[in-house]
Amino acid sequence: MKIIKLGLISVVVLFIIATLIGLLLPSTVTVSKAIDIQQSPDSVMGYLSDLKRWPEWIEGVKSNGFAVTTTATTGVGAKATVNKNIITITSVQKDKVLTLWEGSNGFNQDAVMEVYTNETRSMTTMHWSFTQKIGWYPWQRLGSFMNEKILGPVMEMSLSNLKKVVEQQ
Numbered sequence: 819m820k821i822i823k824l825g826l827i828s829v830v831v832l833f834i835i836a837t838l839i840g841l842l843l844p845s846t847v848t849v850s851k852a853i854d855i856q857q858s859p860d861s862v863m864g865y866l867s868d869l870k871r872w873p874e875w876i877e878g879v880k881s882n883g884f885a886v887t888t889t890a891t892t893g894v895g896a897k898a899t900v901n902k903n904i905i906t907i908t909s910v911q912k913d914k915v916l917t918l919w920e921g922s923n924g925f926n927q928d929a930v931m932e933v934y935t936n937e938t939r940s941m942t943t944m945h946w947s948f949t950q951k952i953g954w955y956p957w958q959r960l961g962s963f964m965n966e967k968i969l970g971p972v973m974e975m976s977l978s979n980l981k982k983v984v985e986q987q
Contacts, residue, residue: 833956840956847962849969850947853977857984859913859933859942865980866915866931866944869898869907875980877972925950944980946973 855862865871870891873880882901890896896907902922909916917929927950934943948969952962 836956836960837954840959841954843952843959843962845952845954845959846949847952847965848947848949849965849973850945851970851973851977852943852945853981855942855944855981855984856940857942857987858939859935861984861987862933862942862944862980863913863915865984866933867907867910868892869896869905872898875976875983877975877979919948944977946977948973 865875868891869886873884876884879900884898884900886896886898887904888895888897892907893910894907898905904920906918906920907915908918908928913933915931917931919927919929921927927948930945930947930949932945934945935941948965950962950965952958
């Protein structure tokens with residue numbers, strides 16, 4: 819009986835310690851990537867704001883069953899699914915597209931795709947970021963360290979694809 823009591827107390831103490839450490843970690847995690855493209859911002863925005871063009875540059879969406887689920891492929895409210903995730907365009911501005919990625923596991927991420935240009939409009943910088951709000955559970959906070967490792971390489975390949983596609987126009 820003493821061993822069971824000691825084991826139970828140990829589990830509770832470890833959970834409390836893990837929770838306290840987890841609370842010291844940030845509650846919001848952002849993964850951000852950018853690339854320079856030798857084209858006008860309008861050329862780049864055409865690929866960002868139209869869901870039907872995403873398979874041309876976003877790495878892995880074709881192979882994971884990407885499908886536009888609304889009649890409109892552009893503008894606020896346009897939706898698509900990929901690998902059981904729902905993507906919704908929440909805002910489109912002259913130089914920015916905001917989307918919500920709703921995961922089947924209940925984790926949601928806000929994605930921002932922005933374009934910046936130089937004075938001559940000959941070069942555009944495309945900045946893409948994913949932001950996720952993390953719950954208070956220690957395993958969620960500690961697991962958020964993997965966001966960069968998971969999203970980072972895919973985002974870099976996608977931006978490289980976008981650069982190739984847009985510059986070949």
